[in-house]
Amino acid sequence: MMRYFPLLFLSLFFCYKLGISQSQTTIQGVVVDSVSNETLFSASVALLHASDSSLAKGVVSDDKGFFRLSNVSQGSYILRISYVGYDMFYKTLNVSSPHKNIIVDTIRMRSLYNVLGGVVITDTKPIYSFDGEKMIYNVSEDAEIQSLTLSDALQNAPSVEVDIEGNITLRGVSSVEIWINNKPSKLNAENLKTYIQQMPANVLDRIEVISNPSAKYAAEGTGGIINIITVSKIKMNSFISFGINASTRPMTSPWLSYMWANEKFSINIYLNGNYSHNKSKGSGYNLLFDDNKDTASYQTYSNENKNSSYSGSSFLNISYNIDTMNSISFWGNVYGGYYNSFSTRELYRKEYAIVGSEYKYSTLSDNQSNNYNMSGNVMYQRKFNNSGHYLRTNIGANTYNSLQNGYYERDYLTQNELDKTTLSTDKDKNYGLDAKIDYSYPFSKNGELSLGIFDNFSRNKGLIYEDTLLPGTQNYRLDSIRYRDYISLSNAIETYASLRQRFGNFTVNVGLRFQYKQIDYQMINSPKDNIKQNYPGLFPSFHASYRTKSMHNFRISYTRRIAYPGARQLSSFVIYGDESFSTGNPFLEPTYTHSMDGGWSKFFKKIGDVGVSSYFRYTKNEINSLTDVVFSDFYGRVVNYSVPVNSGSGYQTGGEFRFNYRLKSYMNIRFYSNVYFSHAETMFDYPETSLRNDTLIVTESFSYSFRLNYWAKLFKILTVNASANYRSPTKSLYVENQATYSINCGMRADFFKRKLSVFVNVRDIFNWNKREYNTNSVYYKAYNTTKYDSRFVSAGFTLRFGKIELENRAKSGM
Numbered sequence: 001m002m003r004y005f006p007l008l009f010l011s012l013f014f015c016y017k018l019g020i021s022q023s024q025t026t027i028q029g030v031v032v033d034s035v036s037n038e039t040l041f042s043a044s045v046a047l048l049h050a051s052d053s054s055l056a057k058g059v060v061s062d063d064k065g066f067f068r069l070s071n072v073s074q075g076s077y078i079l080r081i082s083y084v085g086y087d088m089f090y091k092t093l094n095v096s097s098p099h100k101n102i103i104v105d106t107i108r109m110r111s112l113y114n115v116l117g118g119v120v121i122t123d124t125k126p127i128y129s130f131d132g133e134k135m136i137y138n139v140s141e142d143a144e145i146q147s148l149t150l151s152d153a154l155q156n157a158p159s160v161e162v163d164i165e166g167n168i169t170l171r172g173v174s175s176v177e178i179w180i181n182n183k184p185s186k187l188n189a190e191n192l193k194t195y196i197q198q199m200p201a202n203v204l205d206r207i208e209v210i211s212n213p214s215a216k217y218a219a220e221g222t223g224g225i226i227n228i229i230t231v232s233k234i235k236m237n238s239f240i241s242f243g244i245n246a247s248t249r250p251m252t253s254p255w256l257s258y259m260w261a262n263e264k265f266s267i268n269i270y271l272n273g274n275y276s277h278n279k280s281k282g283s284g285y286n287l288l289f290d291d292n293k294d295t296a297s298y299q300t301y302s303n304e305n306k307n308s309s310y311s312g313s314s315f316l317n318i319s320y321n322i323d324t325m326n327s328i329s330f331w332g333n334v335y336g337g338y339y340n341s342f343s344t345r346e347l348y349r350k351e352y353a354i355v356g357s358e359y360k361y362s363t364l365s366d367n368q369s370n371n372y373n374m375s376g377n378v379m380y381q382r383k384f385n386n387s388g389h390y391l392r393t394n395i396g397a398n399t400y401n402s403l404q405n406g407y408y409e410r411d412y413l414t415q416n417e418l419d420k421t422t423l424s425t426d427k428d429k430n431y432g433l434d435a436k437i438d439y440s441y442p443f444s445k446n447g448e449l450s451l452g453i454f455d456n457f458s459r460n461k462g463l464i465y466e467d468t469l470l471p472g473t474q475n476y477r478l479d480s481i482r483y484r485d486y487i488s489l490s491n492a493i494e495t496y497a498s499l500r501q502r503f504g505n506f507t508v509n510v511g512l513r514f515q516y517k518q519i520d521y522q523m524i525n526s527p528k529d530n531i532k533q534n535y536p537g538l539f540p541s542f543h544a545s546y547r548t549k550s551m552h553n554f555r556i557s558y559t560r561r562i563a564y565p566g567a568r569q570l571s572s573f574v575i576y577g578d579e580s581f582s583t584g585n586p587f588l589e590p591t592y593t594h595s596m597d598g599g600w601s602k603f604f605k606k607i608g609d610v611g612v613s614s615y616f617r618y619t620k621n622e623i624n625s626l627t628d629v630v631f632s633d634f635y636g637r638v639v640n641y642s643v644p645v646n647s648g649s650g651y652q653t654g655g656e657f658r659f660n661y662r663l664k665s666y667m668n669i670r671f672y673s674n675v676y677f678s679h680a681e682t683m684f685d686y687p688e689t690s691l692r693n694d695t696l697i698v699t700e701s702f703s704y705s706f707r708l709n710y711w712a713k714l715f716k717i718l719t720v721n722a723s724a725n726y727r728s729p730t731k732s733l734y735v736e737n738q739a740t741y742s743i744n745c746g747m748r749a750d751f752f753k754r755k756l757s758v759f760v761n762v763r764d765i766f767n768w769n770k771r772e773y774n775t776n777s778v779y780y781k782a783y784n785t786t787k788y789d790s791r792f793v794s795a796g797f798t799l800r801f802g803k804i805e806l807e808n809r810a811k812s813g814m
Contacts, residue, residue, distance in 0.1 A: 029104030039065030215511025219539035239802035247794035284784035296638035311337030336372035371402030432458035521567035650680030701731035767791035
């Protein structure tokens with residue numbers, strides 16, 4: 001590919017020279033804050049063609065708020081100016097003759113929320129920005145990502161990693177809260193993965209990464225918050241678009257969206273369907289040792305998996321401005337799907353405790369499930385003035401229902417008496433209600449007080465059972481050992497107070513949040529395993545930022561956070577599998593985290609922007625899953641089991657580096673790296689009679705990851721992109737995950753003034769992506785590798801009618 005780079009650079013140079021030779025008209029002006037009259041540095045200034053709102057030219061304002069658009073051709077235009085935390089500015093301009101200089105009156109930008117200190121740190125089209133505690137990735141302004149998926153967009157967000165299975169980590173921590181449009185997603189783990197892997201990136205407005213959330217946000221979770229925004233402010237008019245995305249996996253996903261809006265009323269409808277199929281192969285082994293550290297058993301296996309799904313979603317958003325001070329909005333979402341998972345395994349097991357105990361057998365499982373998720377929210381906002389004084393109320397509800405039926409078959413090569421056939425059923429019904437009130441009062445020109453209260457209730461009813469085929473008959477009998485009938489209740493009440501004050505270019509935000517959570521897990525068929533816990537707590541936060549006139553940006557923060565154990569993790573009810581079992585731990589305690597974060601960033605007019613940050617996170621009682629071995633009377637031999645444990649205390653410290661280079665508007669190169677060291681100490685409390693003496697386990701890991709992205713525009717209609725990703729091995733309690741890496745590339749072409757777009761992408765060109773991990777304790781050793789069909793070609797098209805400016809809001813998945 002390197003041999004094409006000279007041609008690429010010559011093409012870009014030719015396009016640049018051709019563009020500057022056409023006209024001599026100049027448009028210039030100054031951008032200031034409407035209240036303080038302070039000049040706004042690095043405001044994004046875009047000149048749009050009035051006919052279709054496509055981009056003609058773009059610059060950013062300098063440190064005196066001044067901007068100049070040079071070499072503008074004759075025609076009608078819309079001048080659009082944006083700045084983080086401010087309302088969008090529009091002005092119609094007509095260029096009637098060349099060699100004419102147009103001086104625009106001083107442009108006074110109006111603050112949206114009286115947010116102080118929000119600073120854009122990127123260039124012409126702001127890809128990255130800071131707004132208080134938020135690191136913002138403006139997806140709608142990133143041409144490189146438009147033909148890809150939400151999963152790819154998350155990979156470009158600061159500090160975020162997404163693995164091949166759709167699992168998300170933030171700075172190497174997996175307990176991340178995923179929000180959609182400023183609210184927790186309320187999707188279960190599998191539906192969330194589907195949402196992330198299938199949602200087109202061009203439905204997104206921005207992704208807000210809050211690595212150290214203040215007291216204004218929920219204190220739950222140790223990994224921070226990722227807020228996915230699909231709705232942006234629209235002035236007026238209508239827009240409709242549709243398209244189809246497909247891949248060789250295979251995958252097919254048609255979608256349709258419509259948006260109509262005027263100054264008072266707007267409606268947004270989005271429909272999406274999806275069919276997907278994927279395959280994977282795996283293999284591995286495990287060794288089990290008894291308390292004397294003698295080998296108890298050895299097992300090897302290989303498996304093949306095939307998964308297919310049919311799903312669809314619909315979204316409706318209605319907003320109405322009652323008057324200039326009162327507004328009401330409603331959104332609702334329906335998501336449903338059918339899923340099929342088929343897998344086969346070949347296994348060999350040898351038991352050393354019993355002479356001649358060798359087993360060869362195969363298993364087959366076929367699971368079908370269907371589910372649907374419905375959620376809705378009504379919001380009313382009362383503004384008392386246009387300076388950020390408002391009261392906002394939200395009332396929401398959601399429901400989730402699923403039914404899974406499975407068939408399982410175990411066939412021994414010689415010991416036919418051990419053959420087994422089962423039918424399983426898993427029913428799940430869930431609903432939730434929530435209400436929230438937020439109040440914001442700007443008590444001075446540079447100060448703001450925010451107060452809020454939140455209540456969230458959820459109820460989950462589950463029923464799981466298996467029927468086993470009686471030998472020599474066609475009759476099935478209920479397996480009472482594997483029967484579970486339960487109700488899980490959760491209720492959380494939260495309040496917060498947050499104070500923000502600016503002193504010149506220095507901004508301080510302090511907050512305090514109180515949370516009280518109740519967990520009630522009731523095993524209907526086994527009351528002795530019921531669990532009920534209450535968790536009250538106070539969670540302070542501190543954030544400070546400072547910027548200089550030369551656009552150096554500094555920030556520092558501290559928060560205390562909590563991660564609650566799940567209801568199932570607390571119940572001691574034993575779940576028996578085919579070869580192992582799992583149980584909960586009623587003595588689990590919440591995980592508490594003290595998190596500190598600091599960073600510096602700088603915007604450069606010539607090259608783009610650069611950012612460096614460091615962080616330190618101290619964790620107490622982190623919850624991990626421990627795999628151990630024990631002799632089981634149920635199985636009649638030594639088997640492995642898993643149980644959640646509090647793995648003592650530990651810390652993680654690291655640093656990030658980000659560099660964004662842009663050559664005019666024709667080329668963009670981005671580099672991001674994250675390096676961190678983690679240390680954890682786990683103390684086991686074995687009985688005095690136990691033969692085990694490894695009571696203190698120290699786990700240390702040095703890990704790093706990087707991403708390199710390249711994007712270029714050729715001949716005005718064609719864009720090309722390429723990316724490389726690498727993540728080093730990581731460690732947790734007894735487990736080491738091996739490195740992952742991939743290279744991707746693609747191209748997109750826009751025709752008829754972007755009314756038609758087509759794209760082709762190749763994912764994981766060299767088919768490298770797989771999941772590989774080792775488990776290594778004194779009593780249990782295991783290795784597993786799973787290879788996915790991660791190399792595939794995807795293609796698609798989009799047709800647009802109406803104002804292109806409406807596109808970010810018209811396509812919305814949540």
